[in-house]
Amino acid sequence: MNHFSQEQWxxxxxxxxxxxxxxxxxxxxAECAAFADRLAADKALLDRLAVDVPARxxxxxxxxxxxxxxxxxxxxxxxxxxxxSWKLVxxxxxxxxxxxxxxxxxxxxxxxxxxxxxxxxxxxxGPATAQGRENIIVFVLDDxxxxxxxxxxxLDDADRAAKDPELRKKAQELLAANRLYRVTTEQAxxxxxxxxxxxHEDDSLRMMLDDxxxxxxxxxxxxxxxxxxxxxRLRDNMRTNGLLFxxxxxxxxxxxxxxxxxxxxxxxxxxxxxxA
Amino acid sequence: xxxxxxxxxxxxLDGNPDAYRAVVVRHSAALFRVAFRITxxxxxxxxxxxxxxxxxxxxxxxxxxxxxxRTWIYRIAVNCSFDCVQRRSFELADQTVGTxxxxxxxxxxxxDSSGGPERTLLNEELGQMQSMAMxxxxxxxxxxxxxxxxxxxxxxxIGAALDIGxxxxxxxxxxxxxxxxxxxxxxxxxI
Numbered sequence: 001m002n003h004f005s006q007e008q009w010x011x012x013x014x015x016x017x018x019x020x021x022x023x024x025x026x027x028x029x030a031e032c033a034a035f036a037d038r039l040a041a042d043k044a045l046l047d048r049l050a051v052d053v054p055a056r057x058x059x060x061x062x063x064x065x066x067x068x069x070x071x072x073x074x075x076x077x078x079x080x081x082x083x084x085s086w087k088l089v090x091x092x093x094x095x096x097x098x099x100x101x102x103x104x105x106x107x108x109x110x111x112x113x114x115x116x117x118x119x120x121x122x123x124x125x126g127p128a129t130a131q132g133r134e135n136i137i138v139f140v141l142d143d144x145x146x147x148x149x150x151x152x153x154x155l156d157d158a159d160r161a162a163k164d165p166e167l168r169k170k171a172q173e174l175l176a177a178n179r180l181y182r183v184t185t186e187q188a189x190x191x192x193x194x195x196x197x198x199x200h201e202d203d204s205l206r207m208m209l210d211d212x213x214x215x216x217x218x219x220x221x222x223x224x225x226x227x228x229x230x231x232x233r234l235r236d237n238m239r240t241n242g243l244l245f246x247x248x249x250x251x252x253x254x255x256x257x258x259x260x261x262x263x264x265x266x267x268x269x270x271x272x273x274x275x276a
Numbered sequence: 277x278x279x280x281x282x283x284x285x286x287x288x289l290d291g292n293p294d295a296y297r298a299v300v301v302r303h304s305a306a307l308f309r310v311a312f313r314i315t316x317x318x319x320x321x322x323x324x325x326x327x328x329x330x331x332x333x334x335x336x337x338x339x340x341x342x343x344x345x346r347t348w349i350y351r352i353a354v355n356c357s358f359d360c361v362q363r364r365s366f367e368l369a370d371q372t373v374g375t376x377x378x379x380x381x382x383x384x385x386x387x388d389s390s391g392g393p394e395r396t397l398l399n400e401e402l403g404q405m406q407s408m409a410m411x412x413x414x415x416x417x418x419x420x421x422x423x424x425x426x427x428x429x430x431x432x433x434i435g436a437a438l439d440i441g442x443x444x445x446x447x448x449x450x451x452x453x454x455x456x457x458x459x460x461x462x463x464x465x466x467i
Contacts, residue, residue: 007446013453014424016431042457046425053309054318060308061301068300068329069293075336077291214335221334233359 003032013039073221076179096184103140141185141205144177145247148212151219152244158231167226171219178216182209208246215240281345285336293333300329303346307353310422314357314410315364324360328353343436347423351438354419361411409459413452420445421452 012019287295311324
């Protein structure tokens with residue numbers, strides 16, 4: 001019978017907490033003493049099997065750096081002097097405004113019909129500006145999520161993905177958009193938090209965009225078209241199936257919000273019928 | 277430029293790829309050690325070091341600043357090492373021409389031969405046996421064991437790196453020791 005847990009034995013073996021209790025017990029328990037001897041012999045065996053690691057040359061780290069440096073793509077600069085950062089912020093701002101205006105123009109006919117109902121809902125749910133902006137962001141993002149979902153689903157079939165000559169290009173385009181949406185989502189969330197006295201907000205959308213980015217970076221930065229084995233390794237290492245599921249859930253959660261106003265819409269329709 | 281790990285990473289994320297040199301210089305030796313212990317082969321270990329740093333650079337956006345970069349890049353190197361071992365085993369299985377008696381171990385090229393030819397051969401054999409035995413472990417057991425037994429990190433540090441409690445770390449190390457003993461126990465007394 002073993003009088004101690006696995007954790008306690010490891011604490012004893014590596015001289016961590018719990019070891020003193022076992023040492024005291026070994027004085028009076030032959031069974032545990034035999035087990036302790038066996039464990040010590042195992043550890044000694046593993047120590048003796050330790051392989052001599054060959055020494056590296058004096059310039060080893062320089063050599064490693066030289067071969068790495070040419071492969072490193074710079075991350076987008078967040079802080080490179082007033083003039084450059086001003087241009088970057090201005091450019092991002094213009095791009096964000098253009099995307100928002102295009103989406104608002106596309107949905108303006110449908111939104112105008114429900115204007116009265118949306119105003120009433122916004123009064124109940126807090127600052128109108130932040131909520132309205134978030135709804136627009138969700139509409140715009142849905143296309144990006146849809147394209148990302150398709151790309152991840154494509155990786156599931158490694159043979160097919162390896163034959164797609166546009167795979168890297170798709171990843172590069174999605175990566176540029178993903179970085180823009182991350183910035184926009186963070187800004188919208190910050191404004192919403194400011195108006196809600198720090199109340200907890202669901203940041204699953206931002207987290208999903210954060211998780212999606214490394215996958216897109218990995219695909220976009222492949223030096224050549226990835227083969228089947230590279231795609232399988234990417235898929236397994238990045239757990240793209242889990243990310244695919246996350247996007248699916250996120251899109252499914254956002255869809256019911258577009259129908260949440262249905263009861264109010266029914267009431268509005270009844271009111272309009274009454275006025276006719 | 278003398279930057280600690282987190283400062284270097286922030287500089288990289290701010291658009292300065294040269295800042296990554298600081299972490300490369302600081303952690304190359306440790307990554308080579310673990311890669312060599314797993315692959316048993318100097319050339320493969322060099323390749324693993326390159327790949328680990330490259331993968332780490334590409335994933336810097338997801339690095340959590342609450343944790344240690346050293347353990348984070350270490351875990352990447354462990355995964356790269358096992359990918360390499362698996363890749364080599366596929367390549368060896370495809371080869372139709374091996375050395376004598378079906379011996380298809382990859383040749384080890386050691387720059388430092390001060391240990392003598394017998395020690396060199398023994399290191400190669402030990403490395404291969406240890407690598408094969410390590411494959412019996414789960415990824416968690418492998419990483420926990422290497423960090424505790426080889427790198428000497430405490431269970432608290434390992435738990436913080438792997439995002440599990442110290443008890444889970446100790447259980448993983450215990451299971452690893454048991455499994456390795458079962459695989460390598462026939463060598464007891466002969467080494």
